[in-house]
Amino acid sequence: MDGAIVCTPHSTHFAIGRELINEGKRRYNADRSNCRPVNVLMEKPMTTNVKEAKELHNLLMDRQAEGSVDVGGERTEKPRELNVGGGVGCFLINHSANYRMQARAARSLIQTGKLGEIQHVSAFFASPLSWIFDDPANTGWNEPDDSGEMLGNGFAWGQSSHLLAWIYHVAGCDNLIPHRVYCAMTTSERTGADVSHAATVMCKNGAIFSLSGTSLLPGNAHSDPPVGKRIKIKIFGTKGALIYSGIDRDPSSGSLEWLRGDGDHHGAVEIQCPELGFEFEDLSQDGIGPESMQCFIDSCLGRDDFYTGADVLVGLRSVQTIDAMYRSHVSGNAETVFH
Template identity: 50%
Template sequence: MRSERSSPSGSKESTSQDVADVAVIGAGWWSQGWHIPQLSRNTRANLVGIVDSASQPRSNLNPHLESLEALARKYDTAVFSSVSDLLANTPTLDGVIVATPHSTHYNIGKEIYDANRNREKPIHILMEKPMTTNIEEAYQLHQLVASRPEVSFLINHSANYRSQTKAAHQAVPQLGSLRHGSIFMASALSWIFEDPSNTGWNVPGPDMLGNGFAWGQSSHVLAWVFYVCPQLSPIEVYCRMTHSAATGADVALSGTIICRDCHSDNEVILSVAGTSLLPGNEHSDPPVGKQIQFKLYGEDGAIIYCGDTRDENTGNLELRRVSMDGVVELPVGPGFAFENLETEHDGPESLQAFLDACVGKSTHVGADSLVGLKTVQVLDAMYRSHASGQSEPVRHADAE
């Protein structure tokens, strides 16, 4: 299925060379609530297509999703039933946002990279998390990204694109040799993981040992750690999980991740825990924010980053250095900011970074394919460890 759109000429205030032609692949809950309306309001983007295999997208998280036909009228854009149809009919395409079920990410990413071989200008990608739920596909996608450096590949871990996370990344060298991290997140998402109808969030797909909070939420905190501490390479994982009686989804976990610091060759122990059992609803009005407690310790200092994601007054990014006698320093001033879940305006920092790439500007990549790969490696090992009851080595594909 394909529908035509009228010309967007004159609909944006920016000059033409500053405007990117962008399509959204997947028209579900997150796309209709965030990506599509934000792109439509952004003066740096022309929404040139929406792709979904279903003419009437459905989601238990929003039972009132609009049909592709209605979206085409509402946003004056073309709609397509497949990525191949989009590619064949949108020669000006600068970038795509991939917001489809996790298990489809690799095939869509590969199709875009295959198409880039025959194009003068690349199609850049902003992909929803997790990058994949299959370790082999994660390696293969990472290799595709590495083979085409002119194509920007960003994963939409929105916390990684915010000023506090950038500052934490820049401050890590001041900690000296990193030795330990304590990483915890609680989210008010029982309404997702306890509902049997939410099969995409709770039922394991092909090659998955489980599904739930780990894939759906812990991917965020792992991506934060591996961006802030790029020198860490995960090597071994021990993890235990508890599960919903209603859905079988994992709703809480606690794990130990042994990493190698490529700078010092030391082992670094990460304690990672989290749960979806925080009372309330993260997407209600008013929303209940995630509870974040991130702490990194090195031989010369520490970083403390704790707060409520819906209340910036609940915490700060703190740097404490041995050389300063542990005095609390605030590298970016007061305030706590983790994910950007704002539905209004023209999109979060991750979307702005993606649009920069689409128009040829240098951009901040807060979560690249290597961050995505390390995240999938750890999650894969977490599920294997829970199943075996033992520590499990991080898996490495033959093609690594």
């Protein structure tokens, strides 16, 4: 077996992911010189509680350390973008929007300092998926598991995890470390699942961001023709801003804009990836699959140049934030993020 795609109900991801990582570790320890890595493509959310997310993170970071190499006599970890090492070829989360060229371009702008220090993010996500969260039969989407550790189940785990993963990947997990979260939610009368939320996330470095979302967009994302999800993301730094908004079924509906705040270019707008327009989730069932699937297959084939659009740290940050959102909704107070 070269790899596994984990597409089971949300709350089961952890146990399966842990077994796959440990299988990679077993192979690596048995024969490091001839180890056939285990590759993982995991559906979102990575887990449904922080404890489990941290355990997967720690397991993979241990594997990454074992996969370090000698450079000039010093031990250096392999870059997370290439290989986690230690018997795991890749550990990718299937936030398909993160693997698109627009996400890569946005991340590059921020990584190269074009926006300066990130100080504020405003993000909105609307899905035409009320029929999922309002149906008692959809227990995997609407009901917490039996562990007692999964807080709520609904739009936040099922959809907002995509939005958070894009923000953390593009802005950088080290630039936005969530510290405290205040959130209010509305829920379905039939299932109790959360269907809308508004949250404020305060980060350790002083940055703040607002996050709102709902499943109440009229229509159906899987009808013929499908109704597209609507997304608006704005990232503001000390040297510029980045705006990405549109309808995910209509590339002509938006674009990736870089608003420059440097020198003679102050106020200028430069469109990134103009030939692509707006693209978020890749829901196409045709061709060779979304970029996330292609990266997983590349890793299974032993290629080391695949793109890591959502790794275990992105998954952890998303889980930490959503967990705090649910706790805040219950308590009515701002809640400290578990680290």
